[in-house]
Amino acid sequence: MCSFKLRPSKLSRYFCENLKIMQFKNTAEFAKKLDAQDKLASYKDEFIFPVINEKEVIYFTGNSLGLQPKRSQKYVNEIMNDWGGLAVEGHFKAEKPWWDYHERLAAPLAKVVGAKPEEVTVMNTLTVNLHLLMVSFYRPSAKRFKIICEEKAFPSDQYMLASQVRFHGFNPEEAIVEVKKRDGENHWHLEDILKTIEEVGDELALVLIGGVNYYNGQVFDIRTITEAGQKQGAFVGWDLAHAAGNIKLQLHNWGVDFAAWCSYKYMNSGPGNASGIFVNEKYLDRKDIPRFEGWWGTKKETRFLMEPEFEPMPNAEAWQISNAPVLSMAPYLASLSLFDEVNMDLLIEKSKLLTAYLEFVLHEIDVELGETTIFEIITPKDRGCQLSVFLHGQGKALFDYLMKNGVITDWREPNVIRLAPTPFYNSFEEMYRFGQILKQGILEN
Incomplete structure (x- = not known):
């Protein structure tokens, strides 16, 4: 059973069976380091990504429609x-x-x-x-x-x-x-x-x-x-x-x-x-x-x-x-x-770490933006690779901002976005980049 504890700091301790204890950091360098250690990183190239603003999107809707495998x-x-x-x-x-x-x-x-x-x-x-x-x-x-x-x-x-x-x-x-x-x-x-x-x-x-x-x-x-x-x-x-x-x-x-x-x-x-x-x-x-x-x-x-x-x-x-x-x-x-x-055990191992890192990024941004909690994760700890996030004080304008800036996610009424970091084709660097786009969207909206 995987468990981890998040604290309102720049570092967070993550533990999961069969995975190393590590200190998460909300930095591009740390995310790239995780990608360099990822046994499944090469599979990202097996899929076709939509392009927005001449860049491949950050795709969070594998829980609705998975990306097309090139083969x-x-x-x-x-x-x-x-x-x-x-x-x-x-x-x-x-x-x-x-x-x-x-x-x-x-x-x-x-x-x-x-x-x-x-x-x-x-x-x-x-x-x-x-x-x-x-x-x-x-x-x-x-x-x-x-x-x-x-x-x-x-x-x-x-x-x-x-x-x-x-x-x-x-x-x-x-x-x-x-x-x-x-x-x-x-x-x-x-x-x-x-x-x-x-x-x-x-x-x-x-x-x-x-x-x-x-x-x-x-x-x-x-x-x-x-x-x-x-x-x-x-x-x-x-x-x-x-x-x-x-x-x-x-x-x-x-x-x-x-x-x-x-x-x-x-x-x-x-x-x-x-x-x-x-x-x-x-x-x-x-x-x-x-x-x-x-x-x-x-x-x-x-x-x-x-x-x-x-x-x-x-x-x-x-x-x-x-x-x-x-x-x-x-x-x-x-x-x-x-x-x-790729057997399911390896996919699930990455899924747990990827989802945990995404949750950490969300908490860190919440702290950076002030005392009021913006992101309420309504997905319990018994989860796969989906986080459903209730956006307090935010409306669909934030969702639209994400879409315009190359993040394809899913909106559910009243103000929930569903994020599915899929282990086959999502990267840790994307979790970091998403966090930066999300923070900017909140500041501008």
């Missing part, structure tokens, strides 16, 4: 060339045949989410996949029909849950139980979630929570919540849109029933791109589980015999419906090749 175009061009040169024969005669293209993503993706390769596949998009997984894992009865989620979950999840509940003939106001934050606080307490699960008890059909909250960046205790929900006889699933490629996941070892995630945030696969799913191995190779089925989920060996009976694939591919959208899978495969080169 993505090669992967897409392979398919375009095969389409042009082979046409329909590309399904079987391309260098990476299209009919089993999705299989190439399973092994590297399993490493990222802590699963067995047979437990994951890529298909459709995130909310579509959550709907499809609900067919299997939300099977309400007259008594057991309630769903627990977090208060103000991502809107798409809210819409999805409410529509599923109505589809089964229940009232969302009665069936959906939201775990609220405590009055005056910006994060959830694990004990409140566990208490809610226990109180709903044998009426609970499903727990479905975002593994990392999109707004405040909080990481939930997936293992403990999963165990608690299953103890009550419910299924437990996770929306990992902001978790996949960001935090350490062990979906198989934690006994998660199912999960889904998009691929375009920390996994850099391109806007609106294909979604990954996880289905625990205990549900694989079974015909007694309800699914919406299509021919790409039927057994590979007999798929093109056009048999009338559905024979499910013995892995998560049984949940696939249509043939693989290879043009969208290509940039995902390109990005996964980067993750395959």
